[in-house]
Amino acid sequence: MKRVDRSDSGSKKSFPDNWMERGSRVLVGNYSREPLSFEKGRGSYVFDPMGNAYLDFLGGIAIHVLGHCHPRITHAIQKQAQRLVHASNLYYSPPVVELAELIVEKTFADRVFFSNSGTEAVEAALKLSRKYGLSRGRYEVISMESSFHGRTLGAMTMTGQDKIREGFGPLPPGFRIAPFNDFEGVRKLATSETVAVIVEPIQGEIGVVPADRSFLERLRAWTREQDILLIFDEIQTGLGRTGSLFAYEQYGVVPDVLLSSKALGGGLPLGALLTTEKLGAYLPPGSHGSTFGGNPVACAAGTALIRALYDEDYIPERVRIMSAYLWDGLEGLSKRYSRSIASVRGMGFMIGIVVRSSAKKLKDRFRDRRVLVNATGVTDDVIRLLPPLSVSYDEVDAFLSVAEEVFQESEGNPM
Ligand SMILES: Cc1ncc(COP(=O)(O)O)c(C=O)c1O
Known part of the structure; x- marks a missing residue:
């Protein structure tokens, strides 16, 4: 050997x-x-x-799905870096629109919001959820034990690991943590104020623990019935790693909101919130934003990556x-x-x-x-x-x- x-x-x-x-x-x-x-x-x-x-065999922690310096990604970065590196979100930029179109074509989503990182995509989902819940008197989000959603205050509060949150209190209110892979446990924690449930189809940081199919199926049916948003954090599972562009396809369970990052920018910082037309409307002009989110170079790399995943x-x-x-x-x-x-x-x-x-x-x-x-x-x-x-x-x-x-x-x- x-x-x-x-x-x-x-x-x-x-x-x-x-x-x-x-x-x-x-x-x-x-x-x-x-x-x-x-x-x-x-x-x-x-x-x-x-x-x-x-x-x-770690790939910068789930970043390099096509290995280091894949020629198509390197070429896309070089080409875009010579044309336009940043123009701001005050204007439309071709690589940003192209990547959003590609994501819309390949997934359940009609609308995409770009961030710079995973944790910012999670924060965007939290803000969208709160806006959705506003007229419904709902604001509480249920996340899972042993989950990982990031290091900013909201994402960290939802992360189901004490050691990540320790020493950073007081933590913001409006969050509950339920047992993973235990539908009844989630249901019992829900109140009339629950607006969203967030779950990783496979918990990565804690040691690669897949969700049971029946858990996700039951969550989907129940959240739909209760007008609660179902958010999949696919920041680690996305971009082909599990065998499909996103893991939800293999589970046959479509969320309302999906979060992507890590591999998405072909090695450059990029995150995304994917959602439907209806829910995208809950983040109207002025409600959320990011100076760098959806950087043209990172988006060009992302498009090259997704195209290579399919073409090759x-x-x-x-x-x-x-x-x-x-x-x-x-x-x-x-x-x-x-x-x-x-x-x-x-x-x-x-x-x-x-x-x-x-x-x-x-x-x-x-x-x-x-x-x-x-x-x-x-x-x-x-x-x-x-x-x-x-x-x-x-x-x-x-x-x-x-x-x-x-x-x-x-x-x-x-x-
Ligand atoms: C499932 C999941 N969500 C969120 C994050 C946070 O992403 P970032 O480190 O880009 O903020 C990570 C990072 O490991 C992750 O694995």
């Missing part, structure tokens, strides 16, 4: 990598960064300043074939190393390996072998994989052979 030892001789440097030392002196320490820095990316690999190649048949065909190949390998590993691996869960190329020892320590062992994965889970028990949809058979083999070594070592030398 192929080992991961490609090096990028073109960018080899003789001086030591001191970005960590310099960065730790001047950057706010809110991130626990790995002792690594990267200067360049190509396809499924990123390269450190010494030219060492790392197989990237990533969705559904290539994701189905390649993710099945990876899943087969992972299932083999979980049988061989059942003392280390409890289960494998997720959908398509959004995968959680549930482990029986510290995921952080296992992640370090992957890193020592130049493979990037992420450690997550409520109890540090999930290795999260977000590989590019463009990953090759050789690269999957390379990943699996490193995983084999890591789990073999962990069984021989438990942590």
Whole structure:
């Protein structure tokens, strides 16, 4: 099997990598960064300043669905950067309109609002919900335990993880948190003031936990009946990762509002709120906005990405074939190393390996072998994989052979 030892001789440097030392002196320490820095990316690999190649099965946290520097995306960015970088939302800009048209063509939505990030798309959904609820005497939003919606005050308040909210009180009123995958639990929390329910079809940050189909179906039927908005946070699940443009298509459950970001801008900051004609009208002129939201360069990259997903048949065909190949390998590993691996869960190329020892320590062992994965889970028990949809058979083999070594070592030398 192929080992991961490609090096990028073109960018080899003789001086030591001191970005960590310099960065730790001047950057706010809110991130626990790995002792690594990267200067360049190509396809499924990123390269450190010494030219060492790392197989990237994290993709900048679900950003690079087509790998690093996909030629169509790079070209679109270059072309738009030479034409117009920013004009403001006081005017119409062709790349912004084109991306919105493409999203409308490919999804349930009739209307799109662009933001710069995921958390801002979530805030836009909150404001839309509050406006919708105004004449109905409703304002309360129900979110799910273990969810993640972002770091701004509203999104953070809805995030169902105490550790994210700790120390930032008093938190704004009007939010309730229900058990995930428990329809009766959600229903019991609802009051006459409930205006919206927000849910991730697959909870990503907590360790890749899919919603049950029946949970989403029941939520849909009940919210419709109660005139409550159903919001899907597809910031992590979107842009082909699960095998369709958005995961709602596979669940067969259409929300009222869908939030996208992460991969949407082809690596540039971009978020979006997708909704219907009727609901879009609840954000009239002056009610909401963002100076940079829907930047022309980011939108041009987004259009190139979505077109490539379809033109190059990533969705559904290539994701189905390649993710099945990876899943087969992972299932083999979980049988061989059942003392280390409890289960494998997720959908398509959004995968959680549930482990029986510290995921952080296992992640370090992957890193020592130049493979990037992420450690997550409520109890540090999930290795999260977000590989590019463009990953090759050789690269999957390379990943699996490193995983084999890591789990073999962990069984021989438990942590
Ligand atoms: C499901 C989900 N919602 C919202 C966010 C927040 O997005 P951002 O970090 O772009 O603000 C994230 C980020 O990880 C996410 O995974």
